């Protein structure tokens with residue numbers, strides 16, 4: 419880490435690596451208990467183990483007849499139906515003997531002695547007899563007890579973020595409550611003499627604070643809690659006071675005031691608070707002046723990471739997505755997820771300039787495997803109106819100035 423003056427514009431991938439290093443030094447502080455139904459988006463602080471075998475019994479995956487596969491060596495085979503197994507039911511008779519079958523439903527336990535299930539479609543029933551027209555292999559259409567997970571084994575590891583598949587598994591394991599990490603608190607500080615609250619009537623050269631709202635939405639979508647601070651003017655003393663207030667949270671996001679303008683005072687104010695800067699610019703557009711660092715602990719606490727995001731609304735949105743997420747994951751107790759670009763076919767030719775990795779607001783069209791992407795006409799990184807029409811960013815590598823219609827390009831979903 420170093421002072422702002424010593425750090426240069428980092429290539430995008432290096433900036434991202436730097437964020438991941440900061441993320442590795444961040445962690446949640448405590449643990450809390452939440453109801454299963456309230457746990458979506460939270461991160462597990464304990465393992466979830468199987469309280470019984472999954473499945474707990476040899477489960478039929480079809481409606482049909484439970485059989486002994488060896489009885490179907492010669493076809494058609496006639497078997498005697500000696501009972502029925504419905505879902506939730508139990509078998510009271512003797513194990514199936516040679517030449518016997520049991521009617522069975524999806525989700526029912528295979529009766530003892532049976533080693534396969536023939537689908538009902540391949541059978542004809544006449545009274546107590548069923549005629550089977552197709553052979554089955556031993557084990558077919560039955561999931562053995564414990565095949566998915568053994569009783570006592572780990573189903574979910576600590577650090578897992580809970581989405582619907584994980585909730586289903588926790589429910590199946592009988593967990594009505596889960597120990598999770600607290601949601602990180604993220605302070606949001608918008609700066610700028612021209613910026614006024616949304617409810618205020620802006621003067622002719624003032625603009626309303628939109629960044630605090632886009633950021634709060636992005637923070638909440640990332641599973642964290644947004645703490646909005648009042649707008650900071652471009653003056654050192656009040657800026658310092660608000661930065662200190664923000665440093666009481668787990669992560670401080672600042673928008674505006676990080677460029678090279680005469681009144682861009684955020685870096686100076688942070689430096690005076692003892693900040694260590696990891697980078698003070700990334701070779702990207704929008705978002706080039708983005709700043710990452712940490713303010714050393716006061717009174718034994720962990721250092722507080724901060725991200726200074728350029729004030730242009732689209733820059734703020736893009737740099738949050740590129741740089742805030744790994745730190746938020748780590749503060750939430752989850753392993754930081756890699757940033758993954760997907761691919762789509764470019765709809766029309768695109769020209770830009772080389773030198774920066776560009777994230778251009780873009781729109782997807784088509785469906786299934788025929789997805790196309792097209793950059794949206796915009797007036798640059800202040801153009802919220804265009805970006806509100808976007809559903810992704812088209813990622814242009816720094817060495818490309820021409821992209822041709824029809825080629826596969828990288829996209830980052832919004």
Ligand code: AMP
Nearest residue numbers: 608610627628629674675677728729730
């Ligand atoms: P700055 O990064 O402070 O140089 O600001 C860059 C541009 O973003 C300027 O046009 C600002 O007016 C605008 N801007 C800064 N902060 C905000 C905000 N909170 N909401 C909307 N626009 C902003």
Ligand code: MG
Nearest residue numbers: 609610674675
């Ligand atoms: Mg400003």
